[in-house]
Amino acid sequence: MTTDFGEAEFSARENVSRETLERLRIYASLLREWNPSAKLVATSTLPELWTRHFLDSAQILRFGPHGELHWLDIGSGGGFPGMVLAIIAAERTPAARFTLVEAAWRKCQFLRKVAAETGIPVKLCESRFETLDRQCADAVTARAVAPLKALMEMAARHLAPGGICLFPKGAARRKDIDQAGGDWNFELREQVSVTNPEAAILLIRGLRRAR
Secondary structure: OOOOHHHHHHHHHHOOOHHHHHHHHHHHHHHHHHHHHHOOOOHHHHHHHHHHHHHHHHHHHHHOOOOOOEEEEEOOOOOOOHHHHHHHHHHHOOOOEEEEEOOOHHHHHHHHHHHHHHOOOOEEEOOOHHHOOOOOEEEEEEOOOOOHHHHHHHHHOOEEEEEEEEEEEOOOHHHHHHHHOOOEEEEEEEEEOOOOOOOEEEEEEEEEEOO
């Protein structure tokens, strides 16, 4: 199989096994096949799939918890970051559990297909996040879903004690952070993104509503 530049860059940065890389190739093939009908990602980003979506998602794993812990992905859409994290964690932290939440039926069907074809045992919840039973997650992720203030509202109900939120945000994140600070208290660390030096992953602990 020919390796494109994006796949080569991903492989060099993440140093995954051949088995994991093959699972991601299956994922990429399915995404290109389903994208016209399911609208999983912007068509313009498909040539950069391995960096714009796979690598951008994969980098989150190194900042989260390890071991037999529960990851919860809000608004998974095409599986970013949740499905990518689950595929890579199957090699690195196989005891971790992943729950992906997505309300759109067609996108859920796609995620089920990816899980089946790659052999990754994720739990898929086809529901709106507001109606989801409490998940007691050790890590909550979300990518391009909502403003930070709204993400905190969603995550707070489902975080386990001591849990962490990992939210990728773009260059304009400062305003987003300031607005969230009006309603929430939290400990924040920003990690510069490997795919965009102006973007960052927000690592949030101690999330609690401001008095």
